[in-house]
Amino acid sequence: MRTNLMLSAVGAFVLLAAGAVLLPDWAMFLCAMALAKGLVSLGIVGMMRGGLVSFGQGLYYCLGAYTATLVAGQLGVSDIFLLTLLSAGVCLVVGALFGPLLAGYRGIFFAMLSLALSMVLYGTLAKLTVLGGTDGLNIGAPTFFGWDPEGRALQTALYLYVAVLVVVAGTLMRIYFDSEQGLITLATRDNELRVEYLGASVRTVMSYNYVFGAVLGGIGGTIAALALGHVDPEFAFWTTSGEFVFVAILAGYLSVPAVFVAAIILEMVRSFSNLYFPNTWQLALGIFLLIVIVVLPNGLGSLVRRRKGDAT
Amino acid sequence: MTQAVLDVRDVQKSFGAVTAAKDINVSVPEGAVYSLIGTNGAGKTTFVNMVTGYIKPDSGVINFAGRNITGMGPRQITRLGIHRSFQIAQLCNELTVEENMVVAATIHKSARPSFWRNAHGAEARERALATLERFRIAEHRNRLIPELSGGVKKLLDIAMAIAGQTKVMLLDEPTSGVAADEKFPIMDLVIEALRAEGVTVIFVEHDMDIVTRYSDRVLAFYDGRIIADDAPEEVLSDPDVQRYVTGGAA
Amino acid sequence: MDLAATILVDGLIYAGWLFIVSVGLTLVFGVLNILNIAHGSLYAIGAYAAASMVGAYFAWGGDAFPYGSYVAMIVAALLVALVLGPLLERGLLRFFYGRDEVLNVLVTYAVFLILEDVMKLIWGVNPYFVYEPYTLLGDVEMGPLFYVGYDFAVIAAAIIVGLAVWLSLNRTRMGKVVLAVIHDSEMSQTMGVNVQRIYLGAFMAGAFLAALGGALTAPMISVTPGLGVNVIIVAFAVVIIGGLGSIPGAAIGALMVGISRAASVHMLPEAELFIIYFVMAIVLLFRPEGLFAKTQARKI
Incomplete structure (x- = not known):
C-alpha cells in the first residue's frame, strides 16, 4: 500500500544525491541551507494543516542551533548524528512544554504568542555575553562517526546528510498527514466544534503538530549552524521566522516535496537578487508572496497534488 | 417507566439580563423520544447546549445515567455517549x-x-x-x-x-433548512435508526406535524421556562402553549 | 531622585511613544479586521518623510523660525497618510476583507517587504540626521537627572493623540459610526452605513498615526533602513496586550510595556530586549484575548 510512497522517497533521495555530484560548491551549500530551512517550514506546514501558523519557528531553529553549538563547544562533541539527536531532544522537551500551552490559542493569538517566545529567546541571547551576545558563537566542522572530512568532502557529506534527513522526515510527515490523526488535523482546521463534538481533543491535535514542528525546527537549526559554522541570535529574530512562514505559504499544505522546492526557490532568489539587485530583493519577494496568495492560495503543492473532490 | 437516563434538576442560566433557562426540570426515560418546542429565543437551543456542555448552567445539576455531568465540556460528554446534531450542520x-x-x-x-x-x-x-x-x-x-x-x-x-455508541441523541432542528418534501423522509430515517438501537432522542422542532408524529412527549419552552411537559396531544391543546408557542406566530 | 520616580518618568516617555505607534494599529484592526504588519513600514516612511521635510525646511531658511520644523513633521505624516493610505487600502487590502486573519497578516507582510525596498530606492541606504527639533525644547532638570524637553513633548503628543482619537470616536457622528463598525460590521452594513468609506477613513487615520510616530521619532535617532522591523513587533505586543481593536487597551498596554521596560532597564538590564514579550505572554496566559478584547461566543 505504501509502495508508491517508498518509491517516491527513494526517487527523491536519488535526485538529491545527484546534486552531490553535479552541483558546484556554492550551489551545494545553498541547497543544504535551503533544505535545512525547508525542514523548519515543513513543521509549519504540519501546523497549517490544523489551521495554525506559527510566526515563531525561529525559536526552535535557534534553540537547535545553539544547543548543537554549545554541546560541540563545551562538551567537545563533534559527531553530527549525536548533535542532531541532542538538539532534536532539547527542542522536543521545550516543544512539549510550550505545545499544550499554546495549543489553546488560535489564529493571530497563536501566531503572536509563538512569535513572542522566539523574541524572548532572541532578546536573552543578544544580552548574554557568555553566549557571545549579538555576535553569536562559532561551531567547528562536524564529524561523521569518527570520519573527519574537509573541503569538498565535508560539503558533500553535510549535503548528503541533510538529503537523508529531508527524505526521512518528509516520508514520516507524509505518513502522518495521511494517517487517522492527520485526517483529524485537517478536520480540525475546517471545523473545531465538530471535532470536539465527535469526542476528539482539538488541543491534543494542535499540541502534537506543535511538538513535531519544534523537533523539525531544531534539526533544521542544527544543520544550518553546522553549514554556516556560526550561530547568532538572528536565528530567533522574527524576520527569520517570517521566511519560514513564507516558504510554508509558498508551498501550501498539500504536498511535502513542494516545501523543499519552495525553500530552494527562496534561497536561490535571495542569493541571485543579493548579487544583482541588493536593494530590491525584498520587493521582489513581497510581490512574489502577493502573487502566490492571490493565484495559488493553496501554494505550489496544489499544482501537483489536488484534494479529492476538487476535480468534480 | 424505566429509570431516567437524563435528569436535569433546577437548572438556571442567564446571559446578562436575558434569562435563557429558569427552573428547568426534565427527566427523560431511556429509549424515549422527546421533542422541544417554543419560539426562537425560548431556551430550546440553550437547553441542548447545556446538556451537551457547550455552555455551563449558572446553577442546577444535570445527571446522565446517574452520573453528574454538569460543567463537563463537549468532548467529555460526547465520550460518555451524549451526541448531538446542529441547527446549522457542522x-x-x-x-x-x-x-x-x-x-x-x-x-x-x-x-x-x-x-x-x-x-x-x-x-x-x-x-x-x-x-x-x-x-x-x-x-x-x-x-x-x-x-x-x-x-x-x-x-x-x-x-x-x-x-x-450513542445513548442520548439531541437533534437541534433536524428539519430546518431542509426542503419541505424531504422533512418526513429524513425524520423517518433518523428516528427509525435511533429507535432501532434504543437511543434516547430529544429533538428541537418548529413543525407541529413532525412533533406529534415522532415524539412520545413534548416540552414546551417559553421565556426560558418549561410551560408544559406532557404527551403531544395534551401539550398542543394546552391554552398556554397555544397562546405562547403554537398560536399567533405558527 | 529615587529609582521608582526614574522608572516612572522613563516608563511614561516610552509609553507615550508606544501609544502613538500602536493606537493606529489597533484602530485599523478594529475596523478592517486586518493586523497590519505594514504599519511598521508606514512608521519608517513617516520618519524618512519627516527627516526630508525638516531638512528641506531648514535648507530653505527655516532657521529664522525653527519651531516651524514641528509643523513640517506633522505635514510629512499627513502626506504619507494621504498618499499611501488610499493606495494600500483601495488598491490592495479591500480585496482581502473577510478573509482569514492570518492570511491577511501575510498580505501585509508582503506589503512590508515591498515597502522596505521602496524606501531604500527613494531614500537610499545612508542614514539621515535631523537633530534640530530634538534640541529645540532644551533640557528639563529633575533632581540630579536631566531629561531632554523633547521627550516630554512626546508624552504630550501621546496625550493629545489619545484625546483626539477618543473625542473623534465618541463625540462625533462619524466616530460613533466607526465604533458601530468595530462592534459589528455586518450589522452596520445592513443598517446603511457606508462601510467602504469608513474602512478607507480608518486606514488613513491608522497610517497617519503610524507615520506620525515615525515623524516624532526621526529627530531622536538616525533614520536608517530597517527602522520599521522592530517597531511593528513592539506595537503588536502592545495591542495584543490591550486587546485587538481596543483603543483604551492600547493605552493600558503601552503603559504596562513602557513601565516594565523602564523597570527592566534600571533593575534587570539583561531582560530589556524581551520584557515586552514576557509581559505579553503573561497577559495572554490569564486573558487569552488581551485585556479589553470583545469576546463573542460562537452561535451554534
Whole structure:
C-alpha cells in the first residue's frame, strides 16, 4: 500500500544525491541551507494543516542551533548524528512544554504568542555575553562517526546528510498527514466544534503538530549552524521566522516535496537578487508572496497534488 | 417507566439580563423520544447546549445515567455517549462526504487515533460507506460539502454524530433548512435508526406535524421556562402553549 | 531622585511613544479586521518623510523660525497618510476583507517587504540626521537627572493623540459610526452605513498615526533602513496586550510595556530586549484575548 510512497522517497533521495555530484560548491551549500530551512517550514506546514501558523519557528531553529553549538563547544562533541539527536531532544522537551500551552490559542493569538517566545529567546541571547551576545558563537566542522572530512568532502557529506534527513522526515510527515490523526488535523482546521463534538481533543491535535514542528525546527537549526559554522541570535529574530512562514505559504499544505522546492526557490532568489539587485530583493519577494496568495492560495503543492473532490 | 437516563434538576442560566433557562426540570426515560418546542429565543437551543456542555448552567445539576455531568465540556460528554446534531450542520467543508464520515468513525472508534495507519485505507472507507448507505447518502460520498443540498447536509451531520455508541441523541432542528418534501423522509430515517438501537432522542422542532408524529412527549419552552411537559396531544391543546408557542406566530 | 520616580518618568516617555505607534494599529484592526504588519513600514516612511521635510525646511531658511520644523513633521505624516493610505487600502487590502486573519497578516507582510525596498530606492541606504527639533525644547532638570524637553513633548503628543482619537470616536457622528463598525460590521452594513468609506477613513487615520510616530521619532535617532522591523513587533505586543481593536487597551498596554521596560532597564538590564514579550505572554496566559478584547461566543 505504501509502495508508491517508498518509491517516491527513494526517487527523491536519488535526485538529491545527484546534486552531490553535479552541483558546484556554492550551489551545494545553498541547497543544504535551503533544505535545512525547508525542514523548519515543513513543521509549519504540519501546523497549517490544523489551521495554525506559527510566526515563531525561529525559536526552535535557534534553540537547535545553539544547543548543537554549545554541546560541540563545551562538551567537545563533534559527531553530527549525536548533535542532531541532542538538539532534536532539547527542542522536543521545550516543544512539549510550550505545545499544550499554546495549543489553546488560535489564529493571530497563536501566531503572536509563538512569535513572542522566539523574541524572548532572541532578546536573552543578544544580552548574554557568555553566549557571545549579538555576535553569536562559532561551531567547528562536524564529524561523521569518527570520519573527519574537509573541503569538498565535508560539503558533500553535510549535503548528503541533510538529503537523508529531508527524505526521512518528509516520508514520516507524509505518513502522518495521511494517517487517522492527520485526517483529524485537517478536520480540525475546517471545523473545531465538530471535532470536539465527535469526542476528539482539538488541543491534543494542535499540541502534537506543535511538538513535531519544534523537533523539525531544531534539526533544521542544527544543520544550518553546522553549514554556516556560526550561530547568532538572528536565528530567533522574527524576520527569520517570517521566511519560514513564507516558504510554508509558498508551498501550501498539500504536498511535502513542494516545501523543499519552495525553500530552494527562496534561497536561490535571495542569493541571485543579493548579487544583482541588493536593494530590491525584498520587493521582489513581497510581490512574489502577493502573487502566490492571490493565484495559488493553496501554494505550489496544489499544482501537483489536488484534494479529492476538487476535480468534480 | 424505566429509570431516567437524563435528569436535569433546577437548572438556571442567564446571559446578562436575558434569562435563557429558569427552573428547568426534565427527566427523560431511556429509549424515549422527546421533542422541544417554543419560539426562537425560548431556551430550546440553550437547553441542548447545556446538556451537551457547550455552555455551563449558572446553577442546577444535570445527571446522565446517574452520573453528574454538569460543567463537563463537549468532548467529555460526547465520550460518555451524549451526541448531538446542529441547527446549522457542522461539517468539514474542505473534506468530502466520505472523509467527513471517516473522521467521525475514526474518532468514535478510538480515543487514540493512529499516527501511522492510513485514514484512507479500505477498512476505514468501508465502515464509513456502511453508515452513509444506512442514511442513504452514499451516492454523494465523493462530493465536497458546499455542493450538497440542505437535507443531505443535515443527514450527514446526524450520521456523523450517530457513528459512535450513542445513548442520548439531541437533534437541534433536524428539519430546518431542509426542503419541505424531504422533512418526513429524513425524520423517518433518523428516528427509525435511533429507535432501532434504543437511543434516547430529544429533538428541537418548529413543525407541529413532525412533533406529534415522532415524539412520545413534548416540552414546551417559553421565556426560558418549561410551560408544559406532557404527551403531544395534551401539550398542543394546552391554552398556554397555544397562546405562547403554537398560536399567533405558527 | 529615587529609582521608582526614574522608572516612572522613563516608563511614561516610552509609553507615550508606544501609544502613538500602536493606537493606529489597533484602530485599523478594529475596523478592517486586518493586523497590519505594514504599519511598521508606514512608521519608517513617516520618519524618512519627516527627516526630508525638516531638512528641506531648514535648507530653505527655516532657521529664522525653527519651531516651524514641528509643523513640517506633522505635514510629512499627513502626506504619507494621504498618499499611501488610499493606495494600500483601495488598491490592495479591500480585496482581502473577510478573509482569514492570518492570511491577511501575510498580505501585509508582503506589503512590508515591498515597502522596505521602496524606501531604500527613494531614500537610499545612508542614514539621515535631523537633530534640530530634538534640541529645540532644551533640557528639563529633575533632581540630579536631566531629561531632554523633547521627550516630554512626546508624552504630550501621546496625550493629545489619545484625546483626539477618543473625542473623534465618541463625540462625533462619524466616530460613533466607526465604533458601530468595530462592534459589528455586518450589522452596520445592513443598517446603511457606508462601510467602504469608513474602512478607507480608518486606514488613513491608522497610517497617519503610524507615520506620525515615525515623524516624532526621526529627530531622536538616525533614520536608517530597517527602522520599521522592530517597531511593528513592539506595537503588536502592545495591542495584543490591550486587546485587538481596543483603543483604551492600547493605552493600558503601552503603559504596562513602557513601565516594565523602564523597570527592566534600571533593575534587570539583561531582560530589556524581551520584557515586552514576557509581559505579553503573561497577559495572554490569564486573558487569552488581551485585556479589553470583545469576546463573542460562537452561535451554534
